[in-house]
Amino acid sequence: MDSVDLDNDAKTFAEQGYIGPFTLWEPEEMTAWWKTQRKALLDPQAGARKVFDNPVNYDRHLDIPGLSKLITEPEIVRRMQALIGSDILCWRTEFFPKNPGDAGTGWHQVETYAIGETSQGMLEATEHSPDLPMELTCWVAFTEAAKDNACMKVIPGSHRQWRYDEHAPMKWNNAARDNSFFGYNYDDIKIDKNWDPEQENVRYLEMRPGQFFIFTARCIHGSTPNISRRQRMGFAIRVVPNHVRVYGGMTGFDEFGHHFELDRHGCVQVAGEDRYGLNRMVRRNAWGDPFTPVERVA
Ligand SMILES: O=C(O)CCC(=O)C(=O)O
Ligand SMILES: [Fe+2]
DSSP, X not given: OOOOOHHHHHHHHHHHSEEEEEESSOHHHHHHHHHHHHHHHHOHHHHHHXXXXXXXOXXXXXXXXXXXXXXXXXXXXXXXXXXXXXXXXXXXXXXXXXXXXXXXXXXXXXXXXXXXXXXXXXEEESSOOSSSOSOEEEEEESSOBOTTBTOEEEOTTGGGSOOBOTTSOOOBOTTOOTTOBTTBOGGGGBSSTTOOOOGGGOEEEOBOTTEEEEXXXXXXXXXXXXXXXXXXXXXXXXXXXXXXXXXXXXXXXXXXTEEEEGGGOOBEEEESOOSSXXXXXXXXXXXXXXXXXXXXXX
């Protein structure tokens, strides 16, 4: 395990917009664990409990016990706390598979997740502080992610300047492969169409299975194409401080050509407590699974 220097993490994060990679588990441990989770994901009983009735694997931490434990791992969560404060909820998890031959994820930058057809963000901060970001993602490598199989890439410091207008409308195109975010072309919403990242400013975050890094999605990021014969699997844990309203006023949304109905969605407190009561929360039963609604705190 890495030694933890949380003060230093906060400083590095302020400069770069991300911290890591760090080691959660050794490669053998992650590889064995992921094999078990894969089976659980294919289990039809778990499938029936899925929050969203579509093929996109959002929020499987709400029905797969291993994933619901992962999002509260102290090694991850205490680093998040050093960056955005003690009270943190997880509002979404996402799988990011990259199969051999898949294109890399194009450069993009968001904050409120106003992705796609709607210009309304999914996240709304109710408190504003110039120094604290309103969202974080922890990207965990379930497999190796090297330069030849879709490792993540970032532009350190790019979180300080908006290069993309996330509120501008962007059409989803299933056939769009290159330079895209799974069918969304962020070039459409580039503020200065002539701007492109300088190659010398790009950092490649190669990771072994079991490593992770934490970033604000304001930090411009993407991934390399998978030109190898190995699948790469990333898992994004998206969190916000409790003062952020999640999916405010929405009953559903459309993304990646699918509809997501929010009636079964809930946020999970992964650290600290909810002093705001802004969001529908769910919690694990004593036996760990499945999640059940928590009474609203008024
Ligand atoms: O895994 C990828 O290629 C992209 C991940 C990403 O953009 C994210 O986690 O926000
Ligand atoms: Fe992203």
